[in-house]
Amino acid sequence: MTRKQRRLTLILSALAVIGVALGLVLYAMRDNIVFFYTPGEIVAKDVKPGTRLRLGGLVKEGSVEKGADRSVLFTVADAQSEMRVRYSGVLPDLFREGQGVVAEGVFEGAKAFRADTVLAKHDETYMPREVADSLKKQGHWQPGGPPAAPAAK
């Protein structure tokens, strides 16, 4: 093999690996991306039932109903709308009424949502960032004081 051929082999194999990696990324992106919506956005954007998404908002006070066998029903609300969430499993440590929550699962239509994961990812002020941003946008952001400037993002 000449020097030129060797270099060509190197470049071609590099392109092949990068191509494969890119293909994998694009293929995986098709199925594995989940959008984040608040209940109001689901209504506004006319999301189709059966769509997998992340639902974020505040757990409505007094809405948590525990059933048999660790099934839980609770309402996630934002300023415009609310959504009844069905979940079977153990809720995270920091799940509380009146606090922010993110649930991942399937939108079943007619304000019903079946969650398979309820996330406890948030900062010290018990607010998931996505939820905080959405609430700020809707002008409902009250971090224990006067509403923050919406520009603070």
Added chain:
Amino acid sequence: MIVETGHYALVLAFALALVQGTIPLWGSLAGDRALMAVAAPASIMQFLLTALSFGALTYAYVVSDFSLVNVVENSHSLKPLVYKISGVWGNHEGSMLLWVLILALFGALVALRARRMPDDLAASVLAVQAWISGAFLLFILLTSNPFARIATPPMEGRDLNPILQDPGLAIHPPLLYLGYVGFSITFSFAAAALINGRIDAQWARWVRPWTLIAWMFLTIGIAMGSYWAYYTLGWGGFWFWDPVENASLMPWLAGTALLHSALVMEKRDALKVWTIFLAILAFSLSLLGTFLVRSGVLTSVHSFASDPRRGVFILAILVFFIGGSLALFALRASTLKQGGIFAPVSREGALVLNNLLLTSSCATVFIGTLYPLALEALTDAKISVGPPFFNFTVGLLFLPIFLFMPLGQMLAWKRGRLLGAAQRLTFAVAIALVAGLFLAAANGEPAGAAALAGLAMFVIVGAFVDVAGRVTGGGFSLALMARRAAGLPLSAYGTALAHAGMGLTLFGIAATGWGVERVISMRAGDTAALGPFTVTLDDLSQRQGPNYRETVGAMTLRSDGVEIGRVNPSRKFYTSRQMTTTDAGLKTISLGQVHIVMPEQNPDGSVDVRMYWKPYVALIWLGALLMFLGGGVSLADRRLRIGVAKRAQPRVRGPAPLPAE
């Protein structure tokens, strides 16, 4: 007074960084030895000043000096001493101070070994290191001062986030930072080489030990963080593809690639441009990780209260260093001469493949982590890219890495024989097949787990085939074998250990497929089956800790009616933060673990219990430990080799620099 001294020391360290960043660099460009000699003592002084500052903050924490905002917000007088100390870096300001301390530590270590390097290279490396230190010191002083006082000191602090009150906090961040920040040295070496315009095999020899140290600590730091998340977050998982985890995985992937390409550069004088690029990339990704974690663009247990000014400042640092180094790279890379040539099938070729696959994996992690952030910034749509994406892409890209790992080790430099290498691996393949079939028969579904475990066995056994072949190459007489074993370079053993460690980790990951999970409600006296064991909840009791109250479940594990251990999962309620955490009860049985958490107490007196049986799970972290050890063994060898090279080429040494006092 001590606190003010600490603050003042930090200001002095910044001023010194300015001196260290300019004078030696000027000296190295102008060829002035006196100016270059400033670098080493300045680096050591820089470290001492930063250490003084860090010590002052630690003192404030230990004596619970509530006149400091930082201490008030993150400490409590009743907190155990170990958490008072580790709480120093359990918050934004303190963790940045630890970052700078380790940065200065690496600078000082290079300064202590500067005599073995050419003066101009040492001076430039330390100057670049000072630029990085200076930038972060300025960042601390302007936006994140840990020494800020409070006008009316409260009587009591607000306590540390309970999730962080764990021995993991004492270990994980320092180890991780040693790795993260360790790549600053390889970056400084790359930038210095570009500035001085001298990039050769010798450079690779100097930079390899530092890369190895950073890589070792990053490996163990990530593994430690993974174990901590495993036992503390209550989900029983060991890796969540959380953006913060990805932020540490990216430099690891780039660093692993760098480790291997620097080898090619050292032995064969090839892949020079690529190696320099990787050295820049590894640290750039560390900086990116710091930005992601510290700027508040992500929410996780790692992000503390955020302030937008900080994000902008770190972004500026990021742009300056990545942009600056890449500009320098573009300017100088074309002047590099191509080194040794090699056939596609050769050790070099295998290492190139390793680099391609590792950097591609790194790129997919990068895309998966940053795409949601970019999309949100551009279109306002919020998406999440979850574990399925990463498992699929990174998993598939790692398959060929595992397949070719033992094969690459077997190929000769310059030109190798694929068939010959494959033949020598027959034994490893046979073991892998037998192990895979045996595990499939013993553990049943899923078949994928057995196949992956078989692949892992191939990697583990294959890692030692090369060493075994070299030891037994002269016949099987015991004395000869012992002599040959002693004659092998330590780095051969290091490679074998590190590669086997990778295989162990893969085995542990594969075995998660055989795990058993149960979620049930239990009352005292109830017994439940868990895989091959039974779990009995004997008793529930309340206990009072120093700054929390806890409910502890006393459970007994039995196998065929025989007691094999007790586990005590608990729920802790931290009064000062009104926050609950769950502590898993763990019992290691051979290499597997029973993992039990009690996430909830029901009104009727029963508790919800989440139980896992995870066979071989300990291998995930033991594998990382083995990689760390392998790195250490290689490092011991390196030091000797640097000594030899020094004797062989005395002309590269200038007159000894001034002793560092």
